[in-house]
Amino acid sequence: MIDLHVHSTASDGSFTPLEILNLAQEAGLQALALTDHDSIGGIKEILSDVQSFPIAFVTGVEISCEPPREFKYLGSIHMLGYGFSLYNPELNAVLARAVRAREERNPKIIEKLNQLGFDISMAEVVTRFGAQQTGRPHIASLMVEKGYAKSFKEVFDLYMGKDKPAYVEKYKVSCKDAIKLILDAGGVPVLAHPGLLKFRDEKGLPDFVGDLVAAGLQGLEVYYTDHCQQEQRMLASLANRYNLLTTGGSDFHGSFNEGVDLGRGTGHLKVGMSVFKALMARLASLRSRPRLELLEHHLNYQFNDLSLLSNALCHRSFLNENQERCQTDNERLEFLGDAVVGLCVGQMLMTADPSKKExxxxxxxSTLVSETGLARMARQLDLGRHIQLGKGEFFSGGTDKDSILSDTFEAVVAALYLDGGFDAVNTILKRLFKAPVETILATEKTADYKSFIQEYAQEHYGKTPDYRVEREMGPDHDKTFEISITVDTLKAVGRGKTKKAAAQDAARNALTILMPQSL
Structure with a gap:
């Protein structure tokens, strides 16, 4: 049993993402997707926890959409996305805009409720629930708690539902834009709970779905808490007509949707693991079709020879399974890219701080071009979405492994170098590494080595370091101080334009001897 439609406190659910994982394990779910409204914050929150649960996990989101003009009467449409990259900049930008819009919408709802005579404030809602994204369910829950209504349903039916006196329109993107966002991020777009949509005639749903299929729709949520068996059969037939996936989920919101249980809905829902396997197969199929123009866009560079970029994205696991599509893996490019990255970053550091020694x-x-550092660069480019991996690596989360990301980043750098020369790749790397270089230099300059070595000396030798001014050099207006530090039997010397700076330099030099691996 699986559940591919679940909400947490990252949007309008009552359970935290980690609590959802625990509930899923208790319920015996085999696979799970967290599909918060217009938010992937909950997924990012539990990324490091997912691996410790015996549950297959796929990224998810539910995007609020505006229907096409001819179906405007439908109101709000929801588009589910599965298996997309969490680092796609365009998707993240749209979701960030939705979060800001929700933050702007909530006070307007509160203001309308106040005008209706209800004593309720935004501060009360946030204090009471502390959710990452407070929304209408939280406001409705507080209304019930304060005795202004008997139930959620009453709050929405009388005040906050569509066309009611406290309703405020929400931020939405077009259905076609949502589909494109999900596809471009490497995901599978699925129309949520289509059985709930109220069309004017029998042709409405097939025509609507056909319109979305032309835009790239990949599936229908057939198995849903509020879909009866007749609706499920009708939707499954429609999905078959358009070669669409059939997915399913409970639309679990915790206490904000009482009577709907995780994985079971109201008790009759049962979505099998075969649905999840079909979803993952479609996802792998979509990912196997290169979208190199998207990566070129993120690099802000157009290749003369795209085969270089294709080769850079070919992992050895993919080559082993697809020798007819990939002639060689990216390891030779990785070797070259390592040298190019080192050269460019080294030049940036020398230019940024001429006083630094070798x-x-x-x-x-070493810190900047470490596996972790380069993986961070790869995520900034959404590189994982484009890497060609074998099935084993893909299904085990290889697109977000630091080792694979950093190696592929080096291979892409080599492809840039071979295609455009040093100036082209250096320009791109300068842009990518500008902030990390500035940060690491600023952090190093503000490091308190004196405090660090004092703690070290007290812990290891039971005494504090001894500092002594050894020399003052230069004229009064431009002095350089030389200060020594003694820690037990160790003595080191530092220099600086002030005594404080010289003491810090001395402490740093002493730590370099005492703890060479820590600096």
Whole structure:
């Protein structure tokens, strides 16, 4: 049994994402998708926890959509997305806009309720629920708690539902834009609970779905809490007509939708693992079709020879399974890219701080071009969405593994170098590494080495370091101080334009000897 439609406190559910995982395990679910409204914050919150649960997990979201003009009367449409990259900049930008819109919408709802005579404030709602995204369910719940209504349904039916006195329109994107966003992020777009849509005639739903299929729709949510068996059969037939996936879920919201249980809906819902496997197969199929123009857009570079970029994205696991599509893996490019990245970042560091010595520059560069550092760059480019992996690596989450991301980043850098030369790749790397270089230099300059070595000396030797001014050099208006530090039997010297700076330098030099791996 699986559930591919679940909401947490990241939108309008009552359970935290981690609590959802625990509930899913208790319910015996085999697979799960967290599909918060216009938010992927909950998924990011539990990424490190997911691996410890015996549940197959796929990224999810439910995007609020505006229907096409000819179906305007339908009101709000919801588009589910599955298996997309969490790092796609365009998708993240739209979701961030939706979050801001929700934050702007809530006070307007409260204001309308106040005008209707209800004593309720936004501060009360946030204090009471503390959700990442407070919304209408939280406001409605507080209304019930304060005795202004008997139930959620009453609040929405009388005050906050569509066309009611406290209703405020929400931020929505077009259905076609939502489909494109999900596809471009490497995901599968699925129309949520189509059985709830009220069309004017029998042709309405097939025509509407056909319109969305032309835009790239990949599935229908056939198995849903409020779909009766007749609706499920009708929707399954429609999905078959358009070669669409059939998915399903409970639309679980916790206490904000009482009577609907995770995985079971109102008791009759049962979505099998075969649905999840079909979803993952479609996802793998979509991912196997290169969308190199998207990566070129994120790189802000157009290749003369796209085969170089294709080769850079070919992991050895993909080559083993697809030798007819990929002649060689990206490991030779990775070798070259490692050297190019090191050269460019080294030049950036030398230019940014001419006072740094060779040893200091080497340590800083090692941090910036480490596996973690390069994986961060890869995520910034949404590189994982484009990597070609074998089925085993893909289904085990290889698109977000630091090792694979960092290696592929180096391979892409090599492809850029071979295609456009040093100036082209250097321009791109300067843009990508500008903020990390500035951050690491600023962090290093503000590091309190004196406090660090004092704690170290007290812990290991039972005494504090001894500082002594050894020399003052230069004229009064431009002095340089030389200060020594003694820690037990160790002595080191530092220099600086002030005594404080010289003492910090001395402490740093002493730590370099005492703890060479820590700096």
């Amino acid at each position: 040893g200091e520059l080497s340590k800083l560069r």
